[in-house]
Structures are given as C-alpha cells and as structure tokens.
Amino acid sequence: xxxxxxxxxxxxxxxxxxxxxxxxxxxxxxxxxxxxxxxxxxxxxxxxxxxxxxxxxxxxxxxxxxxxxxxxxxxxxxxxxxxxxxxxxxxxx
Amino acid sequence: xxxxxxxxxxxxxxxxxxxxxxxxxxxxxxxxxxxxxxxxxxxxxxxxxxxxxxxxxxxxxxxxxxxxxxxxxxxxxxxxxxxxxxxxxxxxxxxxxxxxxxxxxxxxxxxxxxxxxxxxxxxxxxxxxxxxxxxxxxxxxxxxxxxxxxxxxxxxxxxxxxxxxxxxxxxxxxxxxxxxxxxxxxxxxxxxxxxxxxxxxxxxxxxxxxxxxxxxxxxxxxxxxxxxxxxxxxxxxxxxxxxxxxxxxxxxxxxxxxxxxxxxxxxxxxxxxxxxxxxxxxxxxxxxxxxxxxxxxxxxxxxxxxxxxxxxxxxxxxxxxxxxxxxxxxxxxxxxxxxxxxxxxxxxxxxxxxxxxxxxxxxxxxxxxxxxxxxxxxxxxxxxxxxxxxxxxxxxxxxxxxxxxxxxxxxxxxxxxxxxxxxxxxxxxxxxxxxxxxxxxxxxxxxxxxxxxxxxxxxxxxxxxxxxxxxxxxxxxxxxxxxxxxxxxxxxxxxxxxxxxxxxxxxxxxxxxxxxxxxxxxxxxxxxxxxxxxxxxxxxxxxxxxxxxxxxxxxxxxxxxxxxxxxxxxxxxxxxxxxxxxxxxxxxxxxxxxxxxxxxxxxxxxxxxxxxxxxxxxxxxxxxxxxxxxxxxxxxxxxxxxxxxxxxxxxxxxxxxxx
Numbered sequence: 239x240x241x242x243x244x245x246x247x248x249x250x251x252x253x254x255x256x257x258x259x260x261x262x263x264x265x266x267x268x269x270x271x272x273x274x275x276x277x278x279x280x281x282x283x284x285x286x287x288x289x290x291x292x293x294x295x296x297x298x299x300x301x302x303x304x305x306x307x308x309x310x311x312x313x314x315x316x317x318x319x320x321x322x323x324x325x326x327x328x329x330x331x
Numbered sequence: 332x333x334x335x336x337x338x339x340x341x342x343x344x345x346x347x348x349x350x351x352x353x354x355x356x357x358x359x360x361x362x363x364x365x366x367x368x369x370x371x372x373x374x375x376x377x378x379x380x381x382x383x384x385x386x387x388x389x390x391x392x393x394x395x396x397x398x399x400x401x402x403x404x405x406x407x408x409x410x411x412x413x414x415x416x417x418x419x420x421x422x423x424x425x426x427x428x429x430x431x432x433x434x435x436x437x438x439x440x441x442x443x444x445x446x447x448x449x450x451x452x453x454x455x456x457x458x459x460x461x462x463x464x465x466x467x468x469x470x471x472x473x474x475x476x477x478x479x480x481x482x483x484x485x486x487x488x489x490x491x492x493x494x495x496x497x498x499x500x501x502x503x504x505x506x507x508x509x510x511x512x513x514x515x516x517x518x519x520x521x522x523x524x525x526x527x528x529x530x531x532x533x534x535x536x537x538x539x540x541x542x543x544x545x546x547x548x549x550x551x552x553x554x555x556x557x558x559x560x561x562x563x564x565x566x567x568x569x570x571x572x573x574x575x576x577x578x579x580x581x582x583x584x585x586x587x588x589x590x591x592x593x594x595x596x597x598x599x600x601x602x603x604x605x606x607x608x609x610x611x612x613x614x615x616x617x618x619x620x621x622x623x624x625x626x627x628x629x630x631x632x633x634x635x636x637x638x639x640x641x642x643x644x645x646x647x648x649x650x651x652x653x654x655x656x657x658x659x660x661x662x663x664x665x666x667x668x669x670x671x672x673x674x675x676x677x678x679x680x681x682x683x684x685x686x687x688x689x690x691x692x693x694x695x696x697x698x699x700x701x702x703x704x705x706x707x708x709x710x711x712x713x714x715x716x717x718x719x720x721x722x723x724x725x726x727x728x729x730x731x732x733x734x735x736x737x738x739x740x741x742x743x744x745x746x747x748x749x750x751x752x753x754x755x756x757x758x759x760x761x762x763x764x765x766x767x768x769x770x771x772x773x774x775x776x777x778x779x780x781x782x783x784x785x786x787x788x789x790x791x792x793x794x795x796x797x798x799x800x801x802x803x804x805x806x807x808x809x810x811x812x813x814x815x816x817x818x819x820x821x822x823x824x825x826x827x828x829x830x831x832x833x834x835x836x837x838x839x840x841x842x843x844x845x846x847x848x849x850x851x852x853x854x855x856x857x858x859x860x861x862x863x864x865x866x867x868x869x870x871x872x873x874x875x876x877x878x879x880x881x882x883x884x885x886x887x888x889x890x891x892x893x894x895x896x897x898x899x900x901x902x903x904x905x906x907x908x909x910x911x912x913x914x915x916x917x918x919x920x921x922x923x924x925x926x927x928x929x930x931x932x933x934x935x936x937x938x939x940x941x942x943x944x945x946x947x948x949x950x951x952x953x954x955x956x957x958x959x960x961x962x963x964x965x966x967x968x969x970x971x972x973x974x975x976x977x978x979x980x981x982x983x984x985x986x987x988x989x990x
Contacts, residue, residue, distance in 0.1 A: 248865060249863050250908065262983070305884055305885060306957070310911065311910035
C-alpha cells in the first residue's frame with residue numbers, strides 16, 4: 239500500500255510537498271501522521287475545498303502558504319494508499 | 332431578483348413610451364415592455380439553451396447561452412487560434428492539414444447537431460468549411476474539434492453539414508461545380524458545360540465513436556448546390572438539395588444564373604444509392620484528401636491522406652435523383668417535422684412553394700415528368716406541389732419549424748420573419764428584423780421535436796444596432812419569444828465573424844452528456860508526457876532539445892534551463908499535473924514565433940521554439956492560476972553554437988554556476 243501511495247504522490251502531491259519537514263508550496267510531510275488522524279488527512283486530500291473554507295486550522299495554514307491546496311481528484315483508495323505512505327515516511331513499520 | 336426585474340421592466344417601458352411615436356424603422360420601438368425580463372438570466376443562473384453559432388469568416392464556432400445572449404465559448408475549428416494554441420501546438424497542427432498542406436483559415440457557414448430518431452442527442456456538432464472544402468466534428472464532451480475531413484471533387488462546401496435522422500450521414504454538396512480531381516483541370520473556363528461536374532459527399536458517422544468516412548459521392552450535372560435537408564419520419568431515406576445556376580453559367584452569375592424562371596430542388600433517394608453501393612455499382616475513383624483526428628488519450632492529432640473515393644454517376648444509375656422545379660434560384664430547402672412538406676425558398680421569388688413528399692412519390696410512380704435535365708428526370712412542378720404561400724414577402728431564404736404546424740421563413744430583401752401555417756399556407760404573423768436577415772434558428776427547429784420557445788434571427792447588416800466601431804461593425808443576432816401567437820423581439824446581441832446558420836438545444840441535453848471536467852493524468856498517453864516532477868528533464872537529440880516539463884500551482888519543473896544553443900530547435904512538452912476543474916496553465920517563452928500553450932488539467936501540449944539570439948529568455952504561465960501565479964516563471968539560457976555549457980535543468984535549488 240505504501241509503495242502504491244508513493245507512486246500516486248509522485249504525480250499528484252510531491253510537486254508541492256517535500257517528504258522532510260521543509261515547506262515548499264505546502265508544508266513538508268514529516269510528522270503529519272502524528273499531527274493529524276488518518277481520517278482527517280483522507281477527508282482533506284480527497285475534498286480540500288470545504289475544509290479550506292471552514293476548518294480554522296486549515297485556514298491558518300492557508301495564511302502561511304497562500305496557495306489553496308488543489309483538488310487532485312483522488313479516489314478514497316488513492317487517499318488510503320497515500321496515508322500509508324505518509325505513515326511509512328514517519329517511521330511506521 | 333424580482334426587484335431587479337421590475338426595474339428593468341420599467342426601463343424598457345420608459346424606452347417604449349419614449350419612442351412609441353416613431354415609425355417602426357429602428358430597434359427601440361420593436362421591443363415591448365416585458366422584453367428585458369424575458370431575456371434576463373440572473374447572475375449565477377444558467378441559460379435554458381445552448382446556441383451553436385457559425386463564426387462565418389472567422390472560421391470558428393461560437394457558443395451562446397439563451398435567452399441571455401451571453402457568449403460562453405469560441406471553439407476553434409478551421410482557423411488557428413493563438414489563445415488556445417490551436418494550430419500552433421505541435422499536437423494540434425495536423426488538424427489543419429489538407430491536400431494543399433497546412434491551411435490556417437476557413438469560412439464556417441453552418442452547424443448541425445447530431446440526432447437519434449430525429450431528435451438532438453447532444454453528442455456532436457458538425458460544421459462545414461466553405462473555402463477549402465472540409466467537414467468538422469466537434470465533440471460536445473470537450474467542446475473541441477475532434478475530426479476534420481477534407482472533401483475531394485469539390486469547390487466551396489456550402490451545402491453542408493446537414494445530417495440524416497440518426498446522423499447516419501452528414502452531407503457535403505459542392506457549391507462550385509469543378510472538373511473532378513482525377514480529370515485534367517487545365518481546361519478553358521468556358522468549357523463549363525462539358526467539363527464541370529457537381530459532387531455530393533455522403534459522409535457516414537460511426538454512432539459510437541463519431542468517426543467520419545466518405546461512404547460515397549454522387550456525381551451530378553454541373554450546377555451550384557446551395558443548401559440541403561434530410562427527409563424525416565415518412566421521408567427518412569431521402570435528402571433534398573437546393574440548386575441554382577442550372578443555366579450552367581461561368582461568369583457574371585448575378586445575371587446569367589438568374590435567367591430561368593425555375594431552378595431545382597434535387598431529391599435524393601439515398602437508400603437507393605446504398606443499394607447501388609452494396610451491388611458494387613460505385614466507381615472507385617482516385618482522389619487525394621486529408622483526414623485528421625484528435626485523440627483525447629494521446630492529446631495528439633494525426634493527419635492521414637486518403638487516396639480513393641467511391642462515386643455513383645446519377646445520370647447513369649437510375650432512381651437515385653429527381654429534380655423538382657423551384658422558382659427563382661432556390662436557397663433554403665427545409666423539411667417540416669412530419670417529413671411531408673418540403674419548403675423551397677427562391678432568393679428572387681415573391682412566393683414560397685411547398686412540396687409534398689407523398690405527391691412526389693406518386694409523381695415518380697406515375698412518371699409525371701417534364702423530360703429530363705442531363706439524364707435526371709424533372710418532375711412536373713404541379714405534380715409535386717402541395718401549394719404556394721402567396722405574397723409572403725420579398726426574397727425568402729430559410730425556414731424553421733415550431734412543431735405546432737407553423738413555419739417561420741426569413742426574408743432578406745424585405746428584412747422580416749414571416750410565420751405561416753403549413754396546412755392552409757396562410758401568413759399568421761410577421762415581424763421586422765434589423766437588418767436583412769439570413770438564417771433563422773429555433774431550438775430543434777430542423778428536427779422531429781422542436782422546442783418552440785425562442786427563435787433567433789441572424790442578420791447580415793448591423794447598421795445602427797450598436798455603438799459604432801469604425802467602418803466595420805459587430806454582427807447582430809436578434810432573439811424572439813415565439814411562445815405566444817405573436818413573435819416578440821426580446822434581445823439583440825452581437826456575434827463573432829458573420830453568423831450564418833446556427834442550431835440550439837436545451838441545456839440539459841448538452842450539460843448531462845457526460846462532459847469532461849479534467850483529463851485523467853493516469854490516462855495521459857502523450858508520447859512526451861511527464862507524470863511526476865521527478866521525471867522532468869531536458870534531453871538533447873542532436874540539434875533538437877526536448878524539455879519534459881510539468882506545471883502545477885504555481886511553478887514549472889524545471890524552471891531553470893541551461894545548455895540550449897543558437898541553432899537548436901527546442902520543444903517544450905508541458906504536462907499540467909492539476910486534476911481540478913477549470914485550472915488550466917499557460918506557457919509562453921519570449922520571442923516564440925507561434926503562440927502560447929493553454930494546457931488543460933492532465934493534458935500535455937508541446938510548443939516548438941527556435942531561439943534567434945544568444946541571451947536569457949524568460950518563460951511564464953499565462954493563465955492566472957493562484958495568488959502566486961506571478962511567481963510562476965523561469966529562464967532559458969541560450970549560448971552560442973558549439974558552446975561548452977552543458978545541458979542542465981532544475982527547480983527549487985540553484986545549481987553551481989557554470990561558466
């Protein structure tokens with residue numbers, strides 16, 4: 239699953255997100271699975287617009303990045319694989 | 332919203348009162364009180380109809396919303412469009428290929444929506460090229476031109492792109508008769524009668540893919556074919572073409588092609604033609620014509636040259652064609668929704684003949700002929716005539732139908748639209764247009780199932796309609812409410828190019844046809860796609876440099892490129908990695924002698940660039956994409972030929988400075 243997630247994120251995510259904690263266009267992914275639940279991440283990446291509009295934490299992040307995270311048309315399965323890749327990136331076995 | 336409408340109504344009323352005493356010569360007083368409300372579509376609301384309007388000498392097709400008259404899109408078809416990179420990107424250049432090579436312009440006259448069982452199905456819209464004869468199919472899932480087919484043996488594809496009830500065929504009749512392509516064309520023009528022939532192409536359309544193919548051509552006497560309509564319901568299997576210049580004049584047609592009292596409507600039994608084809612009676616004839624298709628998977632067009640066409644000689648093969656005499660250089664030739672009545676409109680006539688399909692069949696069975704015209708039987712006028720609309724106006728051109736027993740005919744010379752009852756041939760209403768109306772459009776008005784709420788008149792002369800803009804004025808269309816007994820003008824709106832024919836369909840049919848919002852990046856099969864930023868690269872192949880580039884809000888990868896040399900051809904293959912609706916990225920580089928790219932989400936486009944000097948060349952995104960759009964830029968360094976600067980590229984961190 240994590241390997242699949244790595245492939246998808248290569249096309250749809252890593253143009254803007256580094257795997258370290260360094261911010262590129264969006265925040266780096268290091269530690270994201272400790273800051274957010276898998277449920278939250280999957281919700282956000284499959285349908286970012288409502289959360290950018292409503293969630294205060296995401297709105298605060300937008301003030302830092304100034305680029306709305308695009309809807310990259312991810313399926314629920316895609317999102318699940320990406321979360322697994324994020325977990326692996328954070329050291330999960 | 333109610334308040335806005337009532338204010339608009341008041342304004343319209345004030346205008347009406349103010350101008351009420353004027354003669355009905357100009358616009359203002361032709362509009363009644365509630366016109367504004369009827370054409371008003373509130374911000375954020377959708378229109379009820381899509382209107383596909385020919386762009387005339389712009390070569391493009393425009394899409395309007397009705398009743399608002401808002402321009403929604405201009406679809407590039409036969410002319411290059413630098414805004415969309417159409418005809419400029421490497422992927423789209425083959426679409427404009429012809430047997431004459433790359434042709435960047437044409438004259439688009441008519442549009443035709445695809446049909447199933449005589450009703451609009453929302454799949455495709457077809458268009459004709461009037462100058463270098465071609466037929467185009469536009470895919471209504473993408474609003475893009477998907478296919479362009481050149482037509483051999485033709486000169487001026489005017490009698491086109493009219494289709495049959497299930498879009499089995501789209502026809503293409505030549506306006507100019509010419510010597511056939513495989514004959515010697517180097518003959519005296521005065522030998523018209525001996526050497527010039529007409530050809531009508533029946534182009535088949537695959538019901539699934541839409542793919543077009545010239546099924547056969549009918550070779551006819553040398554005359555001018557003008558317009559056409561299919562038979563429908565009872566007359567399905569027949570096609571009707573208006574023709575003029577049966578005098579076979581080759582100079583000063585204005586006078587010399589107007590000598591005879593009657594020209595013809597040519598009735599074609601295309602089911603019979605199919606039988607001859609099946610029986611192997613068609614003659615395989617050498618011809619050379621381009622066939623161009625755009626593939627949504629590779630985002631790339633291909634052009635092939637076809638070499639052969641099957642021709643049926645209708646003077647030799649009996650029972651395909653019949654001529655029906657029609658007064659005074661017929662232009663429009665329109666068939667009512669029941670398929671029984673065929674309306675001919677003589678440009679110089681002061682009456683409208685209406686022919687009966689049943690009577691035509693009987694006349695053919697009884698051989699009620701007035702001899703023949705170059706081997707084709709001429710049916711007696713009275714034997715096919717249902718009746719004439721007497722003194723309807725001057726210069727009838729085109730007729731559309733409301734499906735409620737009425738016909739609406741445009742009159743160019745007397746500048747009006749006349750509504751008449753098909754059964755009793757009596758005029759029931761008339762309304763002026765501003766000015767000199769050509770085609771008319773009622774949504775579905777050429778089908779079994781019209782949607783008779785609105786009618787649009789497309790005018791040839793615009794004088795005094797809008798603020799003046801120098802010698803050339805915007806073209807004009809006028810929208811009428813035809814839901815009541817009286818036609819009522821409710822809106823006047825400008826159009827691009829010169830509008831000829833147009834068709835319209837209820838918005839639901841087009842909106843719900845499975846329209847695309849993005850191209851899936853997973854399915855992108857372009858030969859130069861870059862699906863991930865880490866795969867972006869610059870590759871030198873001799874004098875060619877290929878840049879595999881990605882774009883996403885808001886940067887290119889790579890955005891710094893070095894090692895390009897004077898004398899190189901650089902190909903920027905830009906893949907838009909976005910997967911969200913309405914987020915195209917643009918691409919432009921300084922000094923490019925072609926255009927920009929406008930790349931849809933998930934798509935790859937290629938711009939060829941030949942740098943003309945040594946130096947630093949900025950490149951940037953042209954389509955505002957995010958708050959940091961202005962940051963979406965980069966540089967290409969161009970060194971002298973033979974320079975030792977190696978190819979290098981990157982994004983996000985500076986490389987070691989090279990010398």
